[in-house]
Amino acid sequence: MAPKVSEEYKEKKRQDLLKSAMACFAEKGYQTATIDDIVTHSGMSKGAFYNYFSSKEEIYLTLLKQSVYLSFQKLREAIQSKETAKEKLKHVFDIYSNLDFTKKSIQNHRVQIEFWIIASRNDNLIDHMKTHAKVFHDFLIEIIEEGQKKSEFSKDIKSADVSEIFWAITDGLFLHMLVEKDEFPMKRLYQTAGKMILKYLEK
Amino acid sequence: MAPKVSEEYKEKKRQDLLKSAMACFAEKGYQTATIDDIVTHSGMSKGAFYNYFSSKEEIYLTLLKQSVYLSFQKLREAIQSKETAKEKLKHVFDIYSNLDFTKKSIQNHRVQIEFWIIASRNDNLIDHMKTHAKVFHDFLIEIIEEGQKKSEFSKDIKSADVSEIFWAITDGLFLHMLVEKDEFPMKRLYQTAGKMILKYLEK
């Protein structure tokens, strides 16, 4: 027999909880945010929460998987129209430097970085983290190696290292932005970093 | 009334507690590490702890202030002997790329990054953090501008931005190392980043 509420209804509630959880984890951090915070934020009851997620940890992980997945999807799509490796790379820099650095967006990044630290203390989560990191890492390596094949970029350069440095800059800048907030010239810094990397890649 | 114990004795106990606290916060994180963990690690009693620090938060803050201060001192001393700005900069890269990436060292960095996140949620701590960041930031700006004055580096470049990117790379790489652990070629990555920055700075 069909369930009394539609799947869309349930999915919406689930997403509401995820949104509330993101807001709470961002504001207070994983440990400090409570289930009560989340359900109060979402207007649901505690019991309802546990109908959708089995634990605080589970919603946290779901949140992370989802947001990482979504941001990677966007990245991949954005690149498709570009021809040369250099253009692709530039576009990646553009995307990151044009992110809306609204409060909400910043908070998402805070959750991501916090997770990185939490994961580093937990063997189960580490694998999870590595897998996600690899997706982004490989994505950039692919572009760089394409550029090397097409002789846009120097062949003497280790693509993996440049990719690693790019993501380090990304995470490092976000980390700093968390503290510096409004005064942080994220856009300009990102573009500068882009130039720096391109200059290094070019022969 | 004359104090019953010498100041040195008290200072030693304080330092013991700080060391234990660092070990515990590094291993478990600020929220997860308990006062019990710290006093057990240090061999003292809970009562003793509260004679030296008024709260868990206080020892955490003290720790951070102290450890940042120590690492900056080392940095400043290390470059004194160098002549040119380029040499100084290279030396900074060298220092970071030759850090001992032992478990203990990694854990200290984890504490630092975690603090960055915690601070970002607390207006009182943010100022604190900014002040500390500024010390490192200014240190690098000074070197870069010296290089620009001496025409070692291009004058078209914003020194503050390069400094910011350098510290972003530093924090970003440490963040990634936390997860990748032993397999992470920190040294090579640091040297690559150094080359990248130098190439960008040079005319």
Next chain:
Amino acid sequence: MAPKVSEEYKEKKRQDLLKSAMACFAEKGYQTATIDDIVTHSGMSKGAFYNYFSSKEEIYLTLLKQSVYLSFQKLREAIQSKETAKEKLKHVFDIYSNLDFTKKSIQNHRVQIEFWIIASRNDNLIDHMKTHAKVFHDFLIEIIEEGQKKSEFSKDIKSADVSEIFWAITDGLFLHMLVEKDEFPMKRLYQTAGKMILKYLEK
């Protein structure tokens, strides 16, 4: 308004729920088994459950009343063909010593004993329990006194006490069997107990 479904249909569902409840209470105990366990086991919905029983307690009580009733019916029927009191008594011993000590049967006994304990804490249930106990108790007393009248058994013996001891042995052995499980020589023990009682009853 005419009922929408037949009485048989409703009774069938009720019995299904009772069976499921017995299985769950047996497996997990009254407190630990949940309504969810019961409805999952029966394939019904929680709402359906509450159409047939007003509470967890109610289904529990219903179960107990029913199962005690059933087992007594069997006992009474089994005796009818026997002539002498001694034969009747022996047959009771036989019936119990030949019960199938399958997992399911053991679990039923567990439920019975557990109910005994739960009832002992609740004045309403105690009367209930006493009434049921009395049925079994009187049944045995009747046989023994018949034997005394017919001079099969010694008249110096208090029939009620022997009956009480018989049921104590029965419940005690089942209790021990719950723990000893497969290794428990229930059949032999029951027969030994039977001989012991008969020897005592005989002049």
Next chain:
Amino acid sequence: MAPKVSEEYKEKKRQDLLKSAMACFAEKGYQTATIDDIVTHSGMSKGAFYNYFSSKEEIYLTLLKQSVYLSFQKLREAIQSKETAKEKLKHVFDIYSNLDFTKKSIQNHRVQIEFWIIASRNDNLIDHMKTHAKVFHDFLIEIIEEGQKKSEFSKDIKSADVSEIFWAITDGLFLHMLVEKDEFPMKRLYQTAGKMILKYLEK
């Protein structure tokens, strides 16, 4: 350095908690009695409880071990002065039939029997239970076999079976007493059971 409170003080508190726990488990049962019930009964705080026992389960187990141990100690001591096996056995019957069937004593037995059921659902506890049961079981077997050696008792009888039946009667009678309460002629029943067993053992 010496602890600030004596070991006796701590042991007393521990025993207070055990007493309170026994009272609460007896009154409400393991599942229904709460930590709050126990600490309220003992006049301590919830936190204090967890200084002495790590969980509700732990205090429950401790309680069981202790009370079983104590009652067995008493039993063994009581026997020592007796010469013949028959006298020993009679004395065991006497001890049980002269137990004070006060409310408190009855409640202890309720806890014991309830534990038997709980243990039967948990593989870890079952072994525990078997071990305890064996102590009592072996104790009786020893006496019976001594009587067989000395020709006080028939050699055709399986000592283990008689022992098993004795303990079954004991537990069975206690179970029934829980429900019948004051009206239950425990003493007389126990003596009757004793005669029954002795008659069976004698040649």
Next chain:
DNA sequence: CATGAATGAGTCTTCATTCAT
């Protein structure tokens, strides 16, 4: 009647902090 999502009081457990000794 059936469904199963929602409710929220109730439970165990943790832990920063206090304070009598």
Next chain:
DNA sequence: CATGAATGAAGACTCATTCAT
């Protein structure tokens, strides 16, 4: 000053029961 037992507020999670659909 040192000790560590005591405190109790707070938090994650459960589950019998209700009720809108």
